[in-house]
Structures are given as C-alpha cells and as structure tokens.
Amino acid sequence: MQVKINISLKTGVLDPQGRAVESALSGLGFTDASDVRIGKQIMLDIDAEDSARAEQRAARMCESLLANTVIEDYSIEVIDPS
Amino acid sequence: MQVKINISLKTGVLDPQGRAVESALSGLGFTDASDVRIGKQIMLDIDAEDSARAEQRAARMCESLLANTVIEDYSIEVIDPS
Amino acid sequence: MSNASEMRFSDAEQMGLSFEEWQLILTRLGRTPNLCELGIFSAMWSEHCSYKSSKKWLKTLPTEGAQVIQGPGENAGVVDIGDGLAAVFKIESHNHPSFIEPYQGAATGVGGILRDVFTMGARPIALLNALRFGDIAHEKTPHLLSGVVAGIGGYGNCIGIPTVGGEVNFHSSYNGNILVNAMAVGLAHSDRIFYSAATGAGNPVIYVGAKTGRDGIHGATMASAEFSDETESKRPTVQVGDPFTGKLLMEACLELMAADAVLSIQDMGAAGLTSSSVEMASKGGLGMEIDLDLVPVREEAMSAYEIMLSESQERMLMVIKPEQAETARAIFEKWDLDFMPIGKVTDTQRLVLLKDAQIACDIPLAPLVDDAPEYDRPYRPEELQPVLSTAQLEKDIPLDEVLKKMLSSADLSSRRWVYEQYDSDVMADTISGPGGNAAMVRIHNTDKGLAVCTDCTPRYVEADPFEGGKQAVCEAYRNISATGAKPLAVTNNLNFGNPEKQDIMAQIVGAVTGMGKACKALDTPVVSGNVSLYNETDGMAIQPCPVIGMIGIIDDWRTTIGAGLQQAGQALYVVGQSDKTNDGWLGCSVYAREIARREGGAPPSVDLEAEAKNGQLVREAIAKGIASSVQDISDGGLLIAMAEMVMAGQCGAKITPPDSGSLHGWAFGEDQARYILAVRDAGEFAALCAGHQIEAVRIGETISKTELTVGDLPPISKEVMVAWHTSPIPALMG
C-alpha cells in the first residue's frame, strides 16, 4: 500500500533553509513569494491488510524515527489502498 | 494564496537517503516498509489574483530555483485559493 | 535499437564510432555485433577510455625515476616516500557531468578519484581540486560555482578525507564548459600495493558495493563528445554520489585487503562494468565470464547493454582467493554492502556475458584493448605571439589603485568562500590547509609531511603551449618548494578542446612536450593522469588547461614554514630576480588583462635550470632555519606575493622599488623562477646564496606595523588589503 508522509517544522521553529530560499527567490525577482517553509515528503510502501492498518504503522514509524516530534509535525495519507 | 510544492527524485535516480532510512526502519522492526523515497515539500505564500496565476508563478519558481529539474520532478497544488 | 536486432553502421555512428572503427569491429568479430557488444566496443574505444588522440604524446612523458613504484597504466601512480611507505595519487576530470548537474557531477568526481586511490590499497589522506569557471559576471557562474563547491565538499566532508588545496579561476572561454578536476592522495605500504590484473583462471569474480541502476549510461562516450545546446537539453540520467556508501566501501575494501583475500581489484569508473572487466582480464592476459543475472540491480528489466554501461557509483570488481570467500563476505556484510560472486576468471582471452541463460556477448579481448584506435592527428601550431613591451602595457594609474583592482579581481581574490566549505582538518593531520602555498599533511604518527598542490596557468598555455606546459610544472614545483618539501612526482589532467582541429591538437602536443621537458629537468616524473578533450561548446574551445598535481616530501613537518610574515626586523629578499629584470614581464600577465585590458602576448619564458637551482636554494634556506617565511611569485607578480605575505602574517613590510625602470613592471611583472623570502639572518642567507651562486636582491624588511609600504607611497594597511581581497567572491555569491 503506497503511503505518503508529510513532515513539516512546527510553527515557531526556525527554518533557515526556508528563509534563505525566500531571499533567493526575491533576489531572482519573485517578490510575490513569502512565508516559505521547507519540509519533507516521504513515500513508501507498507505491507498491510487495509489502509487503516497502514496508516497506523506509518504513524508508528513517524513516532519512532521519521519525524522528530519535538520540532516536527507529520501527516499521513494512504494513496493507493488497493 | 498558499501553495504546496512537492519535489521528488525522478524515477531511476538513486535515492541514497531513502535506502538508508529503509534499512534503519527495518532495523527497528518495521520490516513491512519498502521502497522508501524521500522528497521535499515546500509551502509558500504567493501573492496572486487567482489560483491559475499562482500555479504559474510556482512553476516558474520551480524551474528557476526550487527544483533541480535534471534529477527532480515537481508538482504544484494551490491549497487556499481564497 | 533493440538488443536482438543486428546492429548497423548508423547505430555505431550514434555511439560515436567512425566508419573505419565500425569496419574494424566487423573484421575482428567476423560477424555483426549485437547492441551489448557494440556498446562495449564504443565505450572502450571512446576517447575517454582509449586516449586515442593523446596516447602518442602521453608516451613521450618521463615516467621513470628512483622514486617511482608504479607509473601510468594503473588506477593511480605510486611513489616511494621512504620508511616502507608509498604515496598513491591521481587526478581526474568530471567536466561535462558537472556542467549538467554541478553538485552531483563534482561529488561523483571526488568519489571516483577516491576509489582509484583506495583500489590500490591506499588509505586516502588528502583531496585537492582544480576548477575553471566562466566569466565571473556570466549568468551561470554563481550557480555552477556554488553547486560544484558544495558537491566537492558534500562528498569529501562526508567521507572524511580533508580537502586541503586546489585552485579556482575564471575566464569567459569556460562559460559553456567548466572544468572540474579532482585529485586524491593516499598512503599505502610500499610492499602491499594492489593491482588490477586478474590472476588464476577459475578464481571467482566478485561484485561489491552499491547496486547497479540506469545512471549515466554512456557517460564515457558523452565525455568524449563536443557539447552543444542540444546535449544540454537531452540531459542523460545523472549519476548521484552517495558518500556514505562510498565511505563504507572504502573501509570494507581496506579491511579486506588487510585480510589478504584480494588478488586483483578494479573500481567501476567510466564505462562501469565494461571497462573494469575488460581491463582486469586483458591486463592479466586472461578472460572473464560473467553472469549478468547475478549483478545486483536496483531497477527492473535492465538489459545486458544497460548493466554493462551503467555508471552507477560506489561499485568495485575483484578477484579474490577462493578459500577466502567467506571471510570476504563477512567483511562486506558487516559494512552492509552487496557482495556477489558474478563470474569467474577464464583462460579464453574472451569476455563472455550471460543474460537470461543466453550468451549476450562473446568477444575476444585483444581487439578491445590492443586494437583500440590510436591516432596521429595532424596539428598546426598557431603563430607565436609577439612579446609585448612594458611600455605597451603600463598604465598611468597610482600603484595602490592597481593593487586594489588586482587583489579584488576574480582570479587573485581570496578563495576563502570556497575552501571554508571544505573540511580541511578531518583526520587531524593537516599541518597547513588551503589558502597558502602547497598544503601539507602529516604522515600519520610520523615526523614526515607530504606537500601537495595543483597548478596551471591557461592563458600562458594558450599563448604558447610549450612554455605554458613547462610553466604549469614549474609553478607546482615552486609551491612545493616554498613549504620546504622536496618535489617528488606529478599527476596531470589534460583539459583541451576538440583534437580534430589542428590548432587544438597543436596545443596538446606543445603542452605535453613542455610538461615532459620540465618534469624531466626537475626530476618529477609523471606517474598518473587523465585526459579530457572536446571541451568546446558550439565550436568555442576552452583556454587549454593542462593541470599539474604535484606531491613532495619533507622529513620533519616541524621545519615547514608558511607565507605569512612572522617578525619585524627581518630582511626581505627576492630570489631569482637580477636587477636586469626590474623592468618586469607584463605580457600575458594578470596586470595586462585586468589593468591594461589586453589579453595575449608572449608569456614569460621558463628557465628550467633556474627553477631547479632556485628551488633547491629555497628548500635549504627553510631546512636550515634561515628563512622564516616564503612565498613564490606567480600570478600578479611581486607586489601581489608581498601583499599575500602581509595579509597572512603577524607583521608588515616596507619595500623599495629600483631607482629606474617601470614601477608597474617591477611590481606586477610575472617573470618566473622567483620567490620572496623573509630571513632571520641576512649574513647566513648571503652565504647560502653565494654557495649556490645565486644572486638574491634585497627589497626591504619586515616592520612591526601590519601594513605594506612601497617606497615613498603611503602605507596600505593589512585590514584594507584583506577587505579588498576577501569581498569579491562573497559579494558575487550573495
């Protein structure tokens, strides 16, 4: 089952990369961009009976490794619940 | 207008990070995970009249800075076309 | 093209083969090749693997000397450095891939050259690079510069080998063809060097490292083709470096070699499994049989052609002692790497590949290697450039203004922005890192130090290939000598345009001949190298750039000195300059380009005898503790060298120009074979010079104020010079 996990920095956590990208964008003339934040997207296959179970496993993976829950939030989407 | 950009490695391009994470997951007992690929998710605000225009601007930003189109694909989603 | 269908000349042509080469393949095989076979021929006969345009001239290089353990022809050169130890080193280009994808191109360049070195049983101890970018104001330059530098750091920092030196220059001829050359130096026991020749029919052939994907297929032929805007848009699959796996592979290979299990070993570099299997088998005078279904792959349905030509990174091919197979497997398992017996050595002198239980390739090895075409390409040297007189070039601009312009010019400004992105201290043996003359790394746990540098002055080579080839060697020689180390040997990277053009071929011939002559005169034989041709975009060739990487040895690293001035009250001398050259050679100089806005003109001539003599004098002055700082005089001339000594030092300098002649010529002329020395004892130094029958000119002394004073002109403070010097690149890069 294909699962998509989005990991983003909690609000208030410093995102130097996002900041630098924002200033680079404005340097290139993209002054219409603001509030740039950079997160991760993890795609993976989980061998599970149903999507509820896949989501549960994904959450476990996030809690124990994929996200640093002190500074990051995560969201899970089961893409292909075939 | 809030825009979400997903950037992922093109198929066939080696994803050493994904590989390392996959083997760490399996070391932690998550043997049900496979095919891990790690990409980026960029959230930003674009000052535009409508979502078509926001999407167009985002595509420009991807082409000129955000994505490395030699090895990465990108997709754009306008989240809040308010 | 499908694998099954019979190949035609049009297919061969697409792969870059000529009609004669196609005919030769038909004759040698006695039949038409299939796709996989044709791919193997085209890769092996590409410029990149066969050196078909340059071989004739490479053979003229001096490659022997008492210090040489292994000259060109192996993965890297090997030089004896005493105490049972050997330095193993080589330089390699990754120009085209770095232009397409600067980060990954540069990173994989570093990974590749490191594999060349540890394949020979050496632990890498230092990395260097030589980079050329387009005009600093060109729109692509910042992107390429930042990507390449990040990529070099990305690989070297992660794998934990210090990047200790290199060079970066800018010129519009590189706008569409940047140069990225990476050099690695390793350390091995001189009686435990590993080679690539396969041994013992029946012995297992093992594949280790990362899995094979569809990356960079036909990179070797790409590197041999001229660029056009079209190739840029084609965007072949880029190889991605994985320094983490590279580190594991390095540790696993070194551990396996220590366990005495390896008979022969070869990394998979350009043309991947093709060149590694062909070279191992042919060097051993044997054959090889490989079952491609056993090759670890990371993509589905890969054809024989794709597996053989993939340039996926971090892979090795080995022949091991059969009885050690289990030990070997355990080591690779410990490091979480693939370890797969994929075939065996045979005595058939053929390369036989199986795929899906069928023969996918069966070709005799001899034609692949021995019949690789070797061209004697015609060449026609351009007319030599006129000598430009100082009067033709000198501009009526105040000296401090010229100094400011020069110090903040693209080519002379500080490279700190670049080298601070490299971990230059890891391994904790860096005695002096980037930013000075040659870098020095300690031989771990000993008193010895290895000095290393890379050098080339393309504008000289363009103006006069022969003198320019000599000069590249001499400049490296001076950089090594200025640390007190004795120059030992060189590696070289020949970066040129299209050799099918007679003027370009003449550049190659001239530069290689000059380089050879200098290496012979200075007893620094060539032990390895690399050739990168077709560096042209839409018919515009690069300034020729035959980079020299040199190593030298010092018995006690504690005796080395730097360029920075140490103490007030010391005499400053120029070695290698008689009063007669006070007029200075401004033709083809940085001054001519930056201030007089005139490129070309004959470059300064190179006197090899003077180079050897002056180098010897400087090394002795350092060894005897007479000199306290030394700087060689190169780009920008005497005043730039002097300014660098002040900027790097603890005190200042007051120097006096000669009474007559051209002030700018004296300050910025680029006459060769010169050094500036600050000496502790002028009397001792005079005696040393007299003993060597060398005249040194006293130009001034060190002073306690950290400033540079020239004659009666107002002093220029160190802070001001440092600001001129360090700001340009950060300003460009934002």
Added chain:
Amino acid sequence: MRSAILIFPGSNCDRDMMVAVERITGRRPALVWHKESQLDPVDIVIIPGGFSFGDYLRCGALAARAPAMEAVVDHASRGGAVLGVCNGFQILLETGLLPGTLVRNSGLKFVCRETRLAVQETIETPLLSNLATGTELVIPVAHNEGNYFADVALLDSLEQGGQVALRYVQNDPARAANPNGSARDIAGILSANGRVMGMMPHPERAMGNGHASEDGREFLTSVLEGVAR
C-alpha cells in the same frame, strides 16, 4: 581513566578523538561498534564527529536509534559522563539526552573555520572542572548543521540553569563571531545534571603538535581529568 568512543557507519572523527584521548591519558579508549548493545563500565563515553548514516533523514537521527545508544542512555541514567562532539552533539539531541535541536547553518553552507569560545558560568559539572568561567579557547568547527535552536523558554531556562557551557566570541575582528547563526551564540550545552555535554567545535583538532591551536588539548584534559576524579 577508562573511556569509550562510539563508532557508527559514517563516523569519521573516531580515530582523531582516539588519538587525542590516548595522548592525554596514555590509555587507548575502547572503540564500540554501533551494533553492540552493551558497554563495559567507563568514566566517559565520547560520541565523535562525522556523518553517521550519511546524515540521512536528520543528522544523528539514525544513529540515535542504534543499539549502542541504548547502552549510552543507560550509562547516562546512572550518572555516567558523556561528551558528544559535532555529529555526536546532534546524536545526543536526537536521543533526548540533551534538549533543543541543531538546524542548518544560517549561511546554508558547510563551514570549516577557527572559532573562539568562552567558557560560561555553569552548574556543577566534572566536564569543565579545570576551566575557569571566562576562559577563552580557539577551536575549529566543521559542520553543516550547527545552528542551535530552541524556543525562548528553553533558551532562558538553559541560561538560568547554567546549562550553556560554551559560546562563540569574537576571534577575527573582521568576521562575525558566530559561524552558523546559533541561538544566543551557543556552541555547547550541558544536561540538567551537568554530566552530559554536547558541543559543535572539534577539540581533537586543536591539540598543538602541528595544529593551529593547542586549546582543544586544554579542553579535553579538563574533561578527562574531571571525570576521572
């Protein structure tokens, strides 16, 4: 003085640290492979710099989940001393033995350069025993992610609790003191009990004897003598 140095795939300052510790103490540290789940009793565990697991996912994230780190957590929970340098600091943060996080350098580039550090006034700790408050040390850094980040409340509490061990101070007048944008110029911190320390600068690269500075030796000597008492 018994010490142990952890080695992960991708560690690359393990040998440098081993050489430094042996030079100071005359005794070779035990080298512990990441797959080992037991630690022999030691006075201090040192987690060296490098790119454990390639820095993939987040720096230190994969190493923090290795079996050997469970043993380190045990050791720390019994009051054992731990020093993490550079990647070792990142690993300690991921393990939760130290609070806060390290993010990308504000310049978004790897930075390798000399820095000057000032020893802060801290809670009671064996790790800084010989170093008076205000002592300045010149020690190089080399990292991509050394930008210490925590929310204001945590930063305040670290300061008030005497957990800030080292700060960057002016070295070269022509350059910023702080090489990476680190909050409040923090270069190293202590755990609440003063027995676990993480720092970005590399003391093992400032051992004199050919290095540009000898201050790292002074620093490590203080650490090693402190925990041996």
